[in-house]
Amino acid sequence: MWNIIKQKLKEQKNSVLIYAGSLIGYAFLMISMFPQMKKMDINALMQSYPPEIAKFFGDSGMASYNTIEGFLAMEYLSFFFMLILTFYIGSAAGSAIAGQIEKRTADFNLSQPISRTKIVLSETIVALFYISIIVIGASLSVLIFCQLFDITINAKGICLFTLLATLFGWAHYGFAIFLSSLLRSKIGVTLLTVGISMGSYIFLSLTRLVDRIKGFENISIYKLYNPETVLKNASIDQNNLLILGGIALAGIIFSIIFFNKKDI
Amino acid sequence: MAVIQTHNLTKYYLHGKVLGIKDLDLEINEGEVFGFIGPNGAGKSTTIRLLLDLIRPTSGKAAIFGLDVNEQSVKIKENVGYLPGEIFLAENMTGRDVLNYYKGFKQSVESSYLKKLIDRFELDTRKKVGDYSKGNKQKLAIILAMMHKPKLLILDEPTSGLDPLNQQTFYSLIKETKSWGTTTFFSTHILEEAEKICDRVGIIKTGNLIQIENIDDFRQKNIRSMTIETTESIPFSDLKIAGVQKFERTTTGYHLTTIGKNGEILKSLAKFAIADIKISEPSLEEIFMHFYKE
Numbered sequence: 001m002w003n004i005i006k007q008k009l010k011e012q013k014n015s016v017l018i019y020a021g022s023l024i025g026y027a028f029l030m031i032s033m034f035p036q037m038k039k040m041d042i043n044a045l046m047q048s049y050p051p052e053i054a055k056f057f058g059d060s061g062m063a064s065y066n067t068i069e070g071f072l073a074m075e076y077l078s079f080f081f082m083l084i085l086t087f088y089i090g091s092a093a094g095s096a097i098a099g100q101i102e103k104r105t106a107d108f109n110l111s112q113p114i115s116r117t118k119i120v121l122s123e124t125i126v127a128l129f130y131i132s133i134i135v136i137g138a139s140l141s142v143l144i145f146c147q148l149f150d151i152t153i154n155a156k157g158i159c160l161f162t163l164l165a166t167l168f169g170w171a172h173y174g175f176a177i178f179l180s181s182l183l184r185s186k187i188g189v190t191l192l193t194v195g196i197s198m199g200s201y202i203f204l205s206l207t208r209l210v211d212r213i214k215g216f217e218n219i220s221i222y223k224l225y226n227p228e229t230v231l232k233n234a235s236i237d238q239n240n241l242l243i244l245g246g247i248a249l250a251g252i253i254f255s256i257i258f259f260n261k262k263d264i
Numbered sequence: 265m266a267v268i269q270t271h272n273l274t275k276y277y278l279h280g281k282v283l284g285i286k287d288l289d290l291e292i293n294e295g296e297v298f299g300f301i302g303p304n305g306a307g308k309s310t311t312i313r314l315l316l317d318l319i320r321p322t323s324g325k326a327a328i329f330g331l332d333v334n335e336q337s338v339k340i341k342e343n344v345g346y347l348p349g350e351i352f353l354a355e356n357m358t359g360r361d362v363l364n365y366y367k368g369f370k371q372s373v374e375s376s377y378l379k380k381l382i383d384r385f386e387l388d389t390r391k392k393v394g395d396y397s398k399g400n401k402q403k404l405a406i407i408l409a410m411m412h413k414p415k416l417l418i419l420d421e422p423t424s425g426l427d428p429l430n431q432q433t434f435y436s437l438i439k440e441t442k443s444w445g446t447t448t449f450f451s452t453h454i455l456e457e458a459e460k461i462c463d464r465v466g467i468i469k470t471g472n473l474i475q476i477e478n479i480d481d482f483r484q485k486n487i488r489s490m491t492i493e494t495t496e497s498i499p500f501s502d503l504k505i506a507g508v509q510k511f512e513r514t515t516t517g518y519h520l521t522t523i524g525k526n527g528e529i530l531k532s533l534a535k536f537a538i539a540d541i542k543i544s545e546p547s548l549e550e551i552f553m554h555f556y557k558e
Contacts, residue, residue, distance in 0.1 A: 002368070003365055003368025003369065004368075007365055011354070011356075103352055104352040105352045105353060105354065106318075107318060107348055107352065108346070108348060108351055108352065108353065108405075108408075110316070110317070110318055111316050111318075111341060111344070111346035111348075111418075112341060112366065112369040113338050113339075113341040113342040113369055113370070113371075114338065114341075114369055115337075115338050261320070263318070263319040263320060264313070264318040264319065
C-alpha cells in the first residue's frame with residue numbers, strides 16, 4: 001500500500017502545485033484589488049440593478065461586498081475556489097479507478113498481491129491529503145496577502161473556513177470516487193464531478209430566484225458551504241461538517257463495494 | 265497436486281449475450297507447462313482474467329494452489345507472475361522506477377536474480393517506459409512477471425513483440441523456471457511455440473475446451489500445409505494418399521493439408537512435373553477447421 005501512496009504523491013505533485021498556484025495567484029489578485037473595490041459605492045451600484053441580481057448572490061446580496069470576508073466569499077471562495085478544487089478532485093478520483101481501467105494499467109496492477117480495497121484506500125489517502133494541502137495553502141496565502149496589503153481579516157474565520165472547505169472537498173471526492181468506480185473514463189469522471197458540483201451551485205442560486213424551486217435548497221451540497229458566514233462570524237455549523245464527512249465516507253465505501261464487484 | 269483447477273467455469277459478457285468460456289474443466293499439475301491454444305476470441309484471455317480475479321465468473325469455480333481465486337486472490341497472487349500480451353504501464357516512469365514500484369508488492373525479490381534477468385534481456389532500465397519499443401516493453405513485462413521467482417506463471421501470448429533471439433531467451437527461462445518447480449499456464453496461437461515448451465496443450469474454440477493433449481501426441485500429428493506449384497494436372501486419385509486430409513486446386517497448382525509424415529506424399533508426387541513445393545505450418549483456423557471441428 002505504501003508504495004502506491006509514495007508513487008501517487010510523486011505523480012500528482014506537479015499538478016497539485018499548479019492547482020494551488022492558480023488559487024494563490026487568484027487570491028493575490030483579489031486581495032490586491034480589495035482596497036480599490038472598497039472605495040466603490042457597491043450599494044448604489046446594486047440598486048441600479050434588478051433585485052434578482054442581488055438575490056442571486058446570496059442571503060445578504062452584495063451588502064457585504066465592502067468587507068474583506070464578504071468580498072472574498074463572493075469573488076473567490078464561493079465559486080472560483082471550488083471550481084479549481086473540483087477539477088483536481090475529479091481528475092484525482094478519475095485516474096484512481098476509471099482512468100486505470102481506461103488506460104488498461106489496472107490489469108497489471110490488479111495482478112499484484114494487493115486487494116482492490118487497499119488500492120482505493122491508497123489513492124484516497126493521497127487525494128484527501130492533497131485536497132487538504134491545496135485548501136491550507138490557499139487559506140494561508142489569504143492571511144499572508146491580507147497582511148501584505150494591511151487588510152484586517154478574522155484569522156479564526158480563516159481557520160474554520162479551511163476546515164469547512166477541506167471537508168467540502170472531501171465530500172466532493174467521495175462523490176467523484178464513487179463515479180470513478182462506475183465509469184471507465186477519467187475525463188468522464190472529471191467532467192461529471194465538475195458539472196454536478198457547478199450545477200449544484202447554480203441550483204442553489206436559482207432557489208433564491210425561482211419560486212417553484214424555493215425550499216429545495218437542501219438538495220444542493222452548496223447549502224452546506226457558506227464561506228461568507230464562516231469568515232464573518234468565525235463560527236461553523238458542526239452538523240454541516242458531519243454531513244460533509246458522512247458524504248465523503250459513504251462515497252468511499254460505495255466506491256470500494258462497486259470496484260470490488262467490477263469486471264476489469 | 266493440482267496448481268490450477270477449474271470446475272464448470274463459465275463466463276458470459278453483456279448480461280449473457282456474449283460467451284467468453286463455457287463449462288471449463290481444467291487441472292494443471294505442479295511443475296507442468298500448459299499451453300492454451302486457440303484462435304482470437306476463443307476464450308484464452310477470458311480464462312486468464314478469471315484466474316487472476318480481474319473478472320468474475322457467471323458460474324463455476326476456479327482455484328489456484330487449492331485456494332478460491334475470488335475469495336483468496338491476494339494470497340494467491342503472492343506466488344503468481346502474470347505477463348499480459350501487451351503491458352500498459354505508466355509511461356512517464358523509467359524502467360528502473362517500474363521495477364522498484366512493483367518490487368514493493370512482492371514479499372521478496374533477490375536483487376542478484378533481478379539483475380541477472382535485466383542483463384539477460386539487455387534492457388536499458390534508465391529509459392522511460394514511454395520511450396521503450398513494443399519489444400522492450402515486453403522484456404520489462406517478462407522481468408516483472410519473473411523477478412520474484414513465482415510458483416505459478418500465467419502468461420498471455422508472452423512472445424508477442426519479441427524478436428527471435430529474445431524469444432529463445434524467453435523459452436530457456438521457462439525451461440529454467442520449470443526446473444525449480446514453477447508451473448506455467450500460457451495462452452498462445454503459435455503452434456510452434458506450444459510444441460517447443462509445453463508438456464500438455466488445451467485446445468479451445470469459441471469458449472469451449474475441445475481437447476487436452478499430451479504434447480508428444482500433438483507433435484505426432486505433424487499437421488502441415490503443402491502448397492504445390494505445377495502447370496500439370498494431377499488426378500485427384502493420385503492425391504488421395506494416406507495422410508492427406510484435404511486437397512484443393514489453386515490458380516498455381518494444388519493445396520494440401522496433411523497429417524503425419526510426408527514421405528509417401530512426396531514419393532507419389534515425384535512423377536509429376538512439379539515446379540516447387542512449400543511445406544509450412546497451417547494457420548490455427550485451418551487446424552481447427554479440419555481437426556477440431558466440434
